[in-house]
Amino acid sequence: MKHVALIASLLLTAHSLATGAPECILSIDEIPPKGATQVWSPLFQACWEKLNETQGVELEKVVPLNDLITKLEGFKWQAEEVMPKDGYAVYAGPATQEFARETAASIKKRFDIEIDSSRVPTIPQGKAAYGILLRELKFEKKFFRSRNKALEFRARTGKTYIVVATDKKGENLIVYRPDRECSFRDAIERVTKAVKDPLSGPYGSLKHGSLHRKDVVKIPYVTIDADTDFTAQLSGGLHYAGESLPWRVASAFQITRFELFEEGARVRVDTGVGMEPFGAPPKPPPVTPRSFVCDRPFYVFLWRTGADWPYLATWIDGGDCLTPFAK
Secondary structure, rough: OOOOEOOOOEEEHHOEEEEEEEOOOOOOOOOOOOOOOEEEOOOHHHHHHHHHOOOOOOOOEEEEEOHHHHHHHHHHOOHHHHHOOOEEEEEEEEHHHHHHHHHHHHHHHHHHHOOOOOHHHOOOOOEEEEEEEEEEEEEOOEEOOOOOOOOOOOOOOOOOEEEEEOOOOOEEEEEEEEOOOOOOOHHHHHHHHHHOOOOEEOOOOOOOOOOOOOOEEOOOEEEEEEEOOOHHHHHHEEOOOOOOOEEEEEEEEEEEEEEEEEOOOEEEEEEEEEEEEEEOOOOOOOOOEEEEEEEOOOEEEEEEOOOOOEEEEEEEEOOOOOEEEEE
C-alpha cells in the first residue's frame, strides 16, 4: 500500500464528550445507542462453544428463554478461519483453582504474558472456559501524525471504506464510516460485500480501489478500555440432553484493550465464562484526490483475509476512547 496519508489526533471539548464508558457486547443485531462506543469479538463465542463441549451433550432448551443464549447457540462460523493464527487460545475444564493455575501457566508459556488467575471462574462443582486474544498489527506503510491541526469529530449528529495492509500476512485493518445508522451485523455484511467486490476503476480515478498518493485519510487516535460483565444478560436454566438438573451461567465477562495509532493497531481480549449446576512506487499517473475522513461515528474491524467474520469489531461514537489533540 504505497501512499501518503494522515491520521489526525482529536481536539475534544468537555461538552462534546459522551458520558457512557466503552462496553463489550454479545449481540451484533442492534444499532448502537447514540454516543456509545462498543466492541465485539467472537472470542466469547469460542469460549461458549468450548464450555459446551465439556458437557458432551447438546443444550436442549433454556428456561426461561434467553435471546442472547439463542444467538450464541445459533451462531455459524469457522473459528480457525476467523481468529488470528497463533494469536488466541481458549481453555475449558472444571472450574477449580488448579484449572485456573494451569490456564495462567499455559498462557504465560504460549504468549509470554501474565494473567490474573483469579479472573478465571472458580465455581464449586462447576465448569469454566477462558479465552485470550492478542494481536499487534503494523501498517505496511506508516501513516503520519497530525502536529498542527486537530480533527473535529461529530458524534452521530457517508459511506467510506478504508482497508489498510498490515505486516501480518492475510490480516487487514478495515475502517468503515457508514452513511446511516447500522448494526454491527449490517456493517460486517456491507464490508464483506465491498471486499469481495472492490472498486475496479483505473488508477487515480474516484472508483479505484486502493489509496492514492494524494488521498487524505483522517482517523482519530483510538484507545478503548472496556470491561463488561455479561452474567446477568445470560440468565436462565440450561437444560442439557440426558441431565435431570439444569445449569446456569454463574460468571461471564469480557475485557478488551484496543489501540489505533499511526503505526498500526494493538488489541488484547480476555474473556471467561463459568457455569454451575442449577441448585516507494514508480511515478504514478495523475490522480483525483479523495478524502476519507472519520469525523463522524465509524467502525474499525480486524479481519483475516477471506474470513466470514472479523475477530474484532469496534464502533466509535463519542469521546471516551478518543485521544485528545496535543501540539
